[in-house]
Amino acid sequence: MAVKPQVLEEKEVYISPYFPEYVRPKIEDPGLDETIKRLTPEKIEKAYQAVFGKETARIKAIIETCIHCGLCAEACQWYLSNDRDPTYSPVAKVKMSAWELIKRKGKVEPGLVYHIARVVFTECNICHRCSLYCPFGLDITFIIGLVRRFCFLLGVVPQRMFEMNQAFMATLNQVWISQSDYIDTLMWREEEGMYELKNLRVPLNKEGVEVIWYPLAAEPKAGVYHIDRIAKIFQVAGVNWAMVTINDAWDSSNMPMFTRDFFTMQRIVKGLYENAAKFRAKKLVLTE
Amino acid sequence: MLGYKELPFEIMHPGEFYYELLVSGRLKIDPAKKIKEPVTLQDPCNIIRRAGAAEKFRYIVRQTCENFIEMYPNREHNFCCNAGGGLAVLAQWLSHKARGNRVKVEQIMATGAKIVITPCHNCNTGLKDIIGYWKFPVKLMFLDELLVNTMHIPEELLPEEG
Amino acid sequence: MGFLESVALYSFLRGPMVWLAFIIFIFGSIYRIYTLINLAKKEKVVLPFINIKAAIKSYLHWLIPFASRNWRLKPYFTIFTFLFHTGLIFVPIFLYAHNALWYESWGISWWTLPEIVADVWTIFVIIGCIFFIGRRIFDPTVRFVTNYADFIFVFICLFTFLTGFLAHYQWVLPYKAMLNLHILFGEIMLIAIPFTRLTHMYYFFFTRAWMASQAASWKTKDW
Numbered sequence: 001m002a003v004k005p006q007v008l009e010e011k012e013v014y015i016s017p018y019f020p021e022y023v024r025p026k027i028e029d030p031g032l033d034e035t036i037k038r039l040t041p042e043k044i045e046k047a048y049q050a051v052f053g054k055e056t057a058r059i060k061a062i063i064e065t066c067i068h069c070g071l072c073a074e075a076c077q078w079y080l081s082n083d084r085d086p087t088y089s090p091v092a093k094v095k096m097s098a099w100e101l102i103k104r105k106g107k108v109e110p111g112l113v114y115h116i117a118r119v120v121f122t123e124c125n126i127c128h129r130c131s132l133y134c135p136f137g138l139d140i141t142f143i144i145g146l147v148r149r150f151c152f153l154l155g156v157v158p159q160r161m162f163e164m165n166q167a168f169m170a171t172l173n174q175v176w177i178s179q180s181d182y183i184d185t186l187m188w189r190e191e192e193g194m195y196e197l198k199n200l201r202v203p204l205n206k207e208g209v210e211v212i213w214y215p216l217a218a219e220p221k222a223g224v225y226h227i228d229r230i231a232k233i234f235q236v237a238g239v240n241w242a243m244v245t246i247n248d249a250w251d252s253s254n255m256p257m258f259t260r261d262f263f264t265m266q267r268i269v270k271g272l273y274e275n276a277a278k279f280r281a282k283k284l285v286l287t288e
Numbered sequence: 289m290l291g292y293k294e295l296p297f298e299i300m301h302p303g304e305f306y307y308e309l310l311v312s313g314r315l316k317i318d319p320a321k322k323i324k325e326p327v328t329l330q331d332p333c334n335i336i337r338r339a340g341a342a343e344k345f346r347y348i349v350r351q352t353c354e355n356f357i358e359m360y361p362n363r364e365h366n367f368c369c370n371a372g373g374g375l376a377v378l379a380q381w382l383s384h385k386a387r388g389n390r391v392k393v394e395q396i397m398a399t400g401a402k403i404v405i406t407p408c409h410n411c412n413t414g415l416k417d418i419i420g421y422w423k424f425p426v427k428l429m430f431l432d433e434l435l436v437n438t439m440h441i442p443e444e445l446l447p448e449e450g
Numbered sequence: 451m452g453f454l455e456s457v458a459l460y461s462f463l464r465g466p467m468v469w470l471a472f473i474i475f476i477f478g479s480i481y482r483i484y485t486l487i488n489l490a491k492k493e494k495v496v497l498p499f500i501n502i503k504a505a506i507k508s509y510l511h512w513l514i515p516f517a518s519r520n521w522r523l524k525p526y527f528t529i530f531t532f533l534f535h536t537g538l539i540f541v542p543i544f545l546y547a548h549n550a551l552w553y554e555s556w557g558i559s560w561w562t563l564p565e566i567v568a569d570v571w572t573i574f575v576i577i578g579c580i581f582f583i584g585r586r587i588f589d590p591t592v593r594f595v596t597n598y599a600d601f602i603f604v605f606i607c608l609f610t611f612l613t614g615f616l617a618h619y620q621w622v623l624p625y626k627a628m629l630n631l632h633i634l635f636g637e638i639m640l641i642a643i644p645f646t647r648l649t650h651m652y653y654f655f656f657t658r659a660w661m662a663s664q665a666a667s668w669k670t671k672d673w
Contacts, residue, residue: 021594055489056489056492056493057486057487057489057490057492057493057496058490058493058496058660060486060489061486061653061656061657061660062657064647064649064653065647065649065650065653065654065657066647067600067647067650068592068595068596068597068600069592070585070589070591070592070595071520071524071527073591074520074523074524075520079591084590084591086590086591086593086594086595087594089591089594089595091595092591092594092595095594095595131661131672132519132520132665132672132673133519133520134661135512135520135654136650136653136654136657136658136661137508137512137657137658137660137661137662137672138657138661139657139660139661139664
């Protein structure tokens with residue numbers, strides 16, 4: 001079926017100086033364009049050592065077993081969507097990022113870091129499909145994730161993604177919602193919902209419940225209808241449920257995962273688990 | 289995360305919990321409200337490929353919709369929405385992203401469905417982006433919307449008039 | 451040509467070189483496997499998560515042709531790769547002439563392949579090699595990620611089987627020269643296994659097991 005795009009295309013073209021086959025539209029992103037100006041060889045090598053320096057079984061097995069057969073290409077939606085352009089196949093992404101880093105032992109120029117960041121942040125979605133198609137079952141996304149961490153340690157992250165990460169670092173939710181705003185929103189939805197369903201409740205911080213529902217922070221911010229719907233479903237089904245507002249740990253979307261910011265990830269998960277343990281919940285239902 | 293191998297509670301996606309509610313009969317579907325339009329289901333990577341909830345989602349959709357068409361390939365072989373792994377937030381790269389997911393559009397068009405059920409916020413964002421870029425006529429729906437629209441509400445819970 | 455045909459080269463290749471090749475192959479392989487498992491032990495998250503049952507299921511699905519989705523998506527590749535890899539393993543072990551050598555040296559022997567089967571299978575291995583080389587040259591996706599090392603080990607396999615086949619029928623070169631070349635390439639192949647990406651022969655089982663265990667912990671399947 002022929003589908004045609006109807007949005008204006010970017011005019012300028014970026015051709016990687018390292019891999020001439022890599023031709024992409026030029027897209028401005030301060031998170032990548034500006035941050036690479038601050039890099040020094042020492043910084044890059046330090047980040048490389050932190051991520052790839054210690055030889056580990058998984059990295060070793062994945063890098064040494066890959067037979068370059070290109071069978072994973074069939075799995076990648078980027079590859080299939082771009083008329084089987086070889087630079088979009090998963091193995092090519094690994095070649096252009098991890099192999100290049102390992103080959104040069106981390107001694108790379110900022111230009112290559114830009115290239116790598118572009119590949120791992122904007123052309124791979126860590127969907128894990130390629131691992132199902134690799135005859136060796138290599139965890140390709142694990143390598144991509146490591147390279148993302150390498151870029152994150154250097155600060156070379158697309159701007160919007162980095163801002164999101166900063167929001168998590170500061171508030172443990174993705175949209176800078178304060179606790180009072182959050183409580184306010186939930187109570188407002190409870191009030192409104194009472195006109196649609198009798199005795200609708202949005203219980204807060206109840207102990208010994210069956211289910212704790214952790215929303216996505218965008219829901220109280222922009223999609224409050226989700227809270228209504230969940231409350232209605234739980235009310236009709238007669239579920240003993242609650243939402244947690246304490247300790248700021250209530251946003252279940254662990255977005256620092258995308259940049260492999262393990263420290264913030266851990267803070268979020270720990271916060272969620274500890275809140276669940278505190279209220280002795282039997283089940284945690286995370287958002288859709 | 290791997291440190292918490294044994295937890296005192298279960299962690300689940302709402303889809304899995306709705307499945308429990310439906311199977312145990314706590315939530316009932318009103319047959320009159322079932323959705324008549326053809327629907328298809330987007331399998332989110334993180335819940336299907338990494339949590340194995342494919343059959344549960346299919347059960348919910350079959351219960352609430354009359355005309356359910358599978359995408360091909362489906363279940364753990366489904367294509368990604370191009371948003372979940374961090375691409376969702378990259379506004380500058382929107383058209384690049386949408387161009388990189390033409391196969392998803394073709395896949396949805398091939399089913400001929402009018403509604404795509406997206407059990408995941410990221411998939412919803414991702415599909416919204418590609419619908420906006422490729423301009424194809426489908427509606428998106430969450431599982432909770434689906435259930436709220438079709439569930440049977442007991443008399444005593446209905447609000448009083450006035 | 452005189453050197454290639456010489457008895458001196460033959461006795462060197464048949465004598466100390468065989469021992470060297472087998473020792474390097476066996477101990478190199480053990481070393482590689484041992485270091486990998488040792489490294490995996492240091493990483494706390496690998497070994498506790500290995501799920502043997504899922505791993506075996508996964509092996510079966512990927513070692514049987516057309517049992518996994520990717521094999522079904524690429525039927526030609528699957529046929530060639532299975533003929534090639536099975537041939538690469540079974541023909542050398544069960545060939546009549548090789549069995550005669552085992553018997554000569556240590557007095558052991560086992561079931562052998564009929565000559566016609568061995569011949570056809572060898573031809574398939576050679577075709578498989580040519581297919582792989584062609585793929586690396588003409589398929590843009592594969593060409594983009596190919597480097598010289600990838601060609602080298604396909605060529606090692608190709609020459610080993612080609613010289614063996616030609617030596618058996620005594621074509622092109624005199625029998626003794628061809629035989630010497632055949633033994634030489636065979637030994638190079640054995641030595642190369644632990645040091646090149648031919649290690650995928652046994653790393654397959656480790657990486658597959660890890661992926662299968664992960665998939666099992668996610669309650670899904672990886673084929």
